Amino acid sequence: MRVAIAGLGRMGRAFAARIAADGFAVTVWNRTAGRAESWAEAATPAALVAAADIILTSLTDDAAVEAVYAELLAGPAAGRLGPAAGRLFVEMSTIRPETVRAIAARVEAAGARLIDAPVAGGPAVVAAAQSLAFVGGTPEDIDRARPVLDRFCRKIAPMGPVGSGTVMKLVANLPIGVYFQALAEGLALGRSHGLDLEAMLGVMLDSPGALAALPRKVPAILGERGEVPFDIAGVRKDLLAMTAACHRAGVPAPAATGALSAYAGATAAGWGTRDFSTIINFWAEAVAGLPPR
Numbered sequence: 001m002r003v004a005i006a007g008l009g010r011m012g013r014a015f016a017a018r019i020a021a022d023g024f025a026v027t028v029w030n031r032t033a034g035r036a037e038s039w040a041e042a043a044t045p046a047a048l049v050a051a052a053d054i055i056l057t058s059l060t061d062d063a064a065v066e067a068v069y070a071e072l073l074a075g076p077a078a079g080r081l082g083p084a085a086g087r088l089f090v091e092m093s094t095i096r097p098e099t100v101r102a103i104a105a106r107v108e109a110a111g112a113r114l115i116d117a118p119v120a121g122g123p124a125v126v127a128a129a130q131s132l133a134f135v136g137g138t139p140e141d142i143d144r145a146r147p148v149l150d151r152f153c154r155k156i157a158p159m160g161p162v163g164s165g166t167v168m169k170l171v172a173n174l175p176i177g178v179y180f181q182a183l184a185e186g187l188a189l190g191r192s193h194g195l196d197l198e199a200m201l202g203v204m205l206d207s208p209g210a211l212a213a214l215p216r217k218v219p220a221i222l223g224e225r226g227e228v229p230f231d232i233a234g235v236r237k238d239l240l241a242m243t244a245a246c247h248r249a250g251v252p253a254p255a256a257t258g259a260l261s262a263y264a265g266a267t268a269a270g271w272g273t274r275d276f277s278t279i280i281n282f283w284a285e286a287v288a289g290l291p292p293r
């Protein structure tokens with residue numbers, strides 16, 4: 001099976017490395033050229049589609065996904081006989097469900113198929129083949145993607161028709177954004193009473209209030225500046241998608257809306273590229289007025 005990947009960001013590169021390591025022929029395309037490493041690089045998105053049976057897309061946001069699919073589905077004879085005909089697209093970005101559904105309709109009109117399969121876990125989790133994929137699509141299309149998804153997933157969770165994988169991704173990530181903002185408020189309270197940040201984190205990790213994602217975030221919260229798997233601006237983007245989806249569905253979301261204000265404020269204040277867990281440091285220093293640790 002020939003595999004293509006559009007988008008060589010943190011996730012796209014991790015997918016490409018895992019899939020290629022298992023012996024699949026991998027062709028890649030990225031808006032900014034020169035990121036292909038050892039993988040074959042297509043000159044255009046249409047050339048990428050021509051070189052593959054299954055095309056994974058992992059891009060920043062809705063606008064990026066819209067722009068790239070417009071090019072993926074273009075070509076000399078676009079439509080049912082165009083270069084995309086017969087292909088399977090796997091959309092893996094965290095975006096809005098209505099965007100995925102609209103693109104799936106365009107893919108179908110081009111004679112191809114699409115499933116949405118966003119994953120839980122960042123690049124290190126992909127590299128360890130421990131991702132959890134939330135998948136929307138027909139059972140036949142999902143089965144077709146399994147040989148590729150199995151390269152980096154410990155579990156594939158079918159959630160329903162196209163779009164439902166994306167809904168599940170919003171469901172799964174909403175409490176994480178809210179959790180870290182809630183933790184930021186709690187830890188700022190503790191620091192304002194003179195408690196030590198590291199000591200408080202040690203207690204939190206040993207308490208029922210610890211999220212599974214917390215242990216690997218402690219170094220960043222304590223000021224270590226390493227690789228940033230996912231940043232504050234990314235959580236802002238996700239919370240915008242979550243609150244918009246809640247609004248459309250008539251589901252009040254005061255916690256997510258409050259968290260969105262915090263991550264948006266941090267992004268506006270120049271903290272957008274920092275690890276998302278440092279919302280804790282932003283809240284203590286920039287909002288509560290405590291000294292940097």
Ligand SMILES: NC(=O)c1ccc[n+]([C@@H]2O[C@H](COP(=O)([O-])OP(=O)(O)OC[C@H]3O[C@@H](n4cnc5c(N)ncnc54)[C@H](OP(=O)(O)O)[C@@H]3O)[C@@H](O)[C@H]2O)c1
Binds near residue numbers: 063064118119120230
């Ligand atoms: N990082 C994580 O831990 C994680 C985990 C799960 C899910 N996700 C989701 O996976 C997706 C990708 O995340 P990431 O961390 O890999 O992001 P990233 O490192 O910021 O990479 C973003 C990719 O999107 C491309 N892109 C952005 N705007 C574009 C446009 N208008 N046209 C064409 N390409 C465009 C970028 O191309 P250039 O190189 O040209 O800028 C790059 O390849 C996001 O939706 C994210 O929320 C991330």
